[in-house]
Ligand SMILES: Cc1ncc(C[n+]2csc(CCOP(=O)(O)OP(=O)(O)O)c2C)c(N)n1
């Protein structure tokens with residue numbers, strides 16, 4: 261029998277690595293297509309992309325169970341897909357179509373799917389943190405085996421409600437995993453200009469909350485860390501905070517000139533591109549070669565195009581939908 | 592006269608008032624190094640430096656309160672809210688603290704502060720980013736509320752707001768920042784509390800303010816082509832309101848249509864309508880009509896969003912109703 265392959269002393273699994281690679285690539289291509297559709301004026305408003313930050317989403321959500329809860333901010337197209345919402349429904353939501361995952365009423369910032377336990381993209385910075393604690397409260401209340409993942413931006417950590425939510429989570433011991441996507445900026449403001457500490461995991465110290473910091477440009481690092489972290493939260497039913505160091509390549513929203521950072525800085529991170537890193541690992545381990553990478557990319561580009569085509573073909577919401585859902589149905 | 596955008600007019604107002612009074616300073620998200628999320632504060636950091644043009648964390652409740660405290664202690668803050676949707680985070684400081692301090696302290700602690708930023712729907716930003724908060728803010732005694740829709744008013748009223756000794760809520764619109772118009776040269780102040788008769792007519796009084804008044808202007812010109820002449824009033828200040836201007840017009844036309852980008856329940860339009868029926872009861876030839884936003888959260892989808900907001904067609908229909916032409 262052949263010894264299992266290892267990478268940086270960790271046993272690796274081809275199937276898992278290929279799966280994560282293909283997911284990251286899919287999310288990259290999806291966001292590129294969303295970006296294009298926005299510039300082609302197929303939709304309007306805001307469009308916050310995750311390009312550059314794929315490793316975190318994939319590394320985290322590969323560790324989740326279908327009945328786990330995920331909640332996030334306005335930058336969450338691909339987190340929604342990772343939780344199981346079909347890409348075509350996310351794309352249809354971008355275009356404000358009736359078959360979008362929020363029936364065209366939410367848009368780019370507000371992906372929702374009860375079925376997939378994706379509890380929303382939320383537009384008010386930090387507003388999702390108390391909601392996440394409420395979901396985790398329900399998990400304990402009903403003695404479920406789920407956990408709640410709450411994504412937050414670095415800059416969201418300065419919102420008062422986030423502080424309040426974390427204190428409640430730690431005091432009441434509810435299973436919520438706060439993941440800070442630290443991409444170093446809140447819009448055009450570098451996080452160090454608005455925050456007194458050098459690293460945001462330190463906020464957890466104020467609540468005696470378990471915490472960690474990871475390099476979220478490498479999907480294997482994220483995955484290895486999250487496997488144990490997710491298991492910890494599930495087992496101990498208490499909150500945990502992960503500061504995930506990442507970087508967004510594109511502007512805050514599509515219409516952002518990016519004058520607050522240098523081209524060199526962006527390029528520095530692009531050298532550590534999460535997809536590229538995994539591609540190199542796959543090649544080094546002989547798990548895949550250039551032909552495979554090319555074939556996957558072609559296949560994925562087709563899938564994304566199909567998602568867009570579905571979205572474009574989907575009808576806009578009926579005018580009567582203006583009046584539905586203002587209140588819940590009577591039962 | 593100089594031609595400039597609303598964006599430039601607001602920037603100039605802040606610039607002039609900061610030159611005039613060293614106690615005036617500006618803070619908010621992205622106002623300094625990024626020149627403002629909507630570039631209203633462009634150049635101010637360069638002119639006044641980081642002591643007086645300050646980037647804040649995304650902590651609306653926190654920095655609004657810091658502003659109130661600084662104002663109580665004698666400074667004159669301008670607090671930019673990236674949009675009023677986010678200022679909801681700061682409603683505790685605006686409503687519980689700024690609005691009440693002077694009264695509660697028996698007049699010892701006035702709060703000379705301006706909270707300013709865009710209000711209302713822009714385009715396809717969905718429910719959490721498209722709210723018009725006029726009714727919530729005008730409901731609170733102790734707050735002055737201004738809503739501007741052209742460069743001259745923007746400049747003249749922002750300067751007055753900065754000089755006012757009270758908390759002033761100053762409502763702008765993303766959609767109007769690029770709108771150009773003439774602004775008088777030199778010192779240009781418009782008193783708080785004065786509405787403006789923008790167009791004169793005899794058949795119907797149309798009362799509006801803020802961004803949606805641009806839609807009312809369009810409706811009025813279409814009505815003129817149909818032979819219906821309107822008085823068009825831009826209130827400019829909601830609190831204190833220039834009721835005399837409204838009443839005088841209604842006494843002339845005997846008909847009123849209020850055009851607001853508010854949800855209709857307990858809205859500013861409802862307030863105006865109440866005041867008209869009370870003060871002009873014998874002058875009215877038709878019930879006062881209101882064109883409001885539909886009472887639903889603003890939807891994302893372009894078609895639905897359009898249906899949710901006031902439109903020229905809705906205004907024309909309301910005018911038909913008050914003139915009994917429908
Ligand atoms: C309460 C509130 N204030 C301001 C905004 C405007 N805004 C949207 S995103 C953002 C920056 C947030 O940065 P961060 O939390 O780091 O997340 P990122 O966008 O980097 O993913 C700001 C200021 C908002 N949506 N909500």
Ligand SMILES: [Mg+2]
Nearest residue numbers: 413414445446
């Ligand atoms: Mg960030």
